[in-house]
Amino acid sequence: MTEPGPTEWTAGVSVGVGPWQGPLPDDPRYDPELLAAGDTRNVVDAYRYWTREAIIADIDQRRHPLHIAIENFGSDANIGAVVRTANAFAVDTVHIVGRRRWNRRGAMVTDRYQRLRHHDDTAALTSFAAEAGLEVVAVDNVPGSVPIEGARLPRECLLVFGQEGPGITEAARRSASLTVSIAQFGSTRSINAGVAAGIAMHAWITQHADLSSAW
């Protein structure tokens, strides 16, 4: 088994399930070590005792045609949260644009189950989107944006987010057919990029996902 991650550090402290009770199943999706020791990973009950490979293979059959990109030209602690939420919504791929390094702690191990792809710059991301047939939607509350609350998001969609401080780059905005903003009412100029990504992903989910197949 791999090293435990943050959500597994509480192994044995009433999180998850204990050792398998009764005759051991011979389904190859089950991990013999987890069956013997119990499963304290942060996975939905349907995946208890499954190997990581089996879980990934199962999600891969159900991923949505939604891609997420986050710019990482400076330092961004929000990427982990974006990856975790993308995993929860069975997003196809999270694209990191710019620096390869990002703080994985906020991902709470979900990066092990989520397709991730790196692009050196926005041009590389845009080329990928064109080849994959994805419509690029920039997400930022900048002049020219339209409220996401009333916008129709494309089904084959790449949502692009900026980073703390500078916000979304001009290059990313130019690559997008649409820029959407999230309505705000308080004093702050913007919300956390990880939170914004969660709101925008959920807007896509409410428009395109089969909600009857949610856990």
Ligand SMILES: C[S@@+](CC[C@H](N)C(=O)[O-])C[C@H]1O[C@@H](n2cnc3c(N)ncnc32)[C@H](O)[C@@H]1O
């Ligand atoms: C903290 S914001 C960047 C700074 C922001 N442009 C400003 O003027 O304060 C980081 C990213 O979160 C997303 N974001 C934050 N608030 C948003 C909002 N109200 N609508 C849409 N996106 C938002 C955007 O992708 C943005 O690039």
